[in-house]
Each structure stands twice: as structure tokens, then as C-alpha cells.
Amino acid sequence: MSESIKLTLTEIKNMDPADRSILTEKDYKHLNSVERTQAKLLIQQAQKAPNARNDLMNGNKNENNNTNVNESVNESKNETVDSKSTHDTDFGALAKKLKKSSATKRKPKFDETHSRDSVWIRNDLKKVLKDVCTEKGDKTRIINEALEDYFRKLASELDQ
Numbered sequence: 001m002s003e004s005i006k007l008t009l010t011e012i013k014n015m016d017p018a019d020r021s022i023l024t025e026k027d028y029k030h031l032n033s034v035e036r037t038q039a040k041l042l043i044q045q046a047q048k049a050p051n052a053r054n055d056l057m058n059g060n061k062n063e064n065n066n067t068n069v070n071e072s073v074n075e076s077k078n079e080t081v082d083s084k085s086t087h088d089t090d091f092g093a094l095a096k097k098l099k100k101s102s103a104t105k106r107k108p109k110f111d112e113t114h115s116r117d118s119v120w121i122r123n124d125l126k127k128v129l130k131d132v133c134t135e136k137g138d139k140t141r142i143i144n145e146a147l148e149d150y151f152r153k154l155a156s157e158l159d160q
Helices: 009-014 033-066 069-104 123-132 138-159
Strands: none
Touching: 009 033, 033 069, 123 138
């Protein structure tokens, strides 16, 4: 799964944990924030699952050497119940941590990075600008690029 695939949350849930553990953010980046958080948690669980299974298997082998089979089965069941209750607590804490981290890394809003200004534009230039701009944001982009070019040119003239 080196290429990114736009997966739905249901598809991620239905995946084999081994396949789910190798997903990247590109595979679920398009989901809304709630589904994206759930997908992250599912992937993290899948990545931790092989380690947890190995630990459980190794723990059971050691118990079988020291106790009889019935006792090890009972202890294994108790460990499973304990790990589930601990896992639920960790899951809640992890969800809170993810929510905080995503809130601090948000993309700045347009009005935080741009300011409105009124200018007078020659009629011939305004007509060309109107004809060229077909997509939303084209005028802003063109004006900003023109200003950048102008200031670069001005700076290079001052350096000479």
C-alpha cells in the first residue's frame, strides 16, 4: 500500500489489522475530522496489536511452565479483561490528546493571512483581469503575484 488510496472509515474498520497498520495519513486525509480521528486510532491500535499479541503469547508460555493449564487459562482470561478496561481508558486519553494536537496545528484561516483593501484599477486592466479570472481566488492570486514581482524588481534595482 505504498500508493495512497482514498478509503472510507467503514473500509478501514473492515480491513485486516495487518493491512490497516501500514496505512498512511494520505489514505484517510480526505475524511472529515471526526472520521479522520477514528481512522488514526484504528491504525494505531492495529500497529500496537502485534506487539500485544506477542506479549500475551510470551506471558502464557511462562505461566504454563510454572502452573497447571487451568490456572493459566483463568489468568489469561483475567488479563484480557484487565487489558480491555485499561485499553478503554487509554483510548479516551488518546482521543483527547489527538483532539488537542489537531487543534494546535490547524491551518490559518484566509482572513488571518489576508486583508481587504480598496484600490483604483485602470478600466482596461480591470476588464482583462475579469476575463482571465474564472476560478474563485484568481483575482487575489494574480494581484498578490503582481505585487511580489514588483517588490522583487524594486529590491533588485536598489541592490544594484
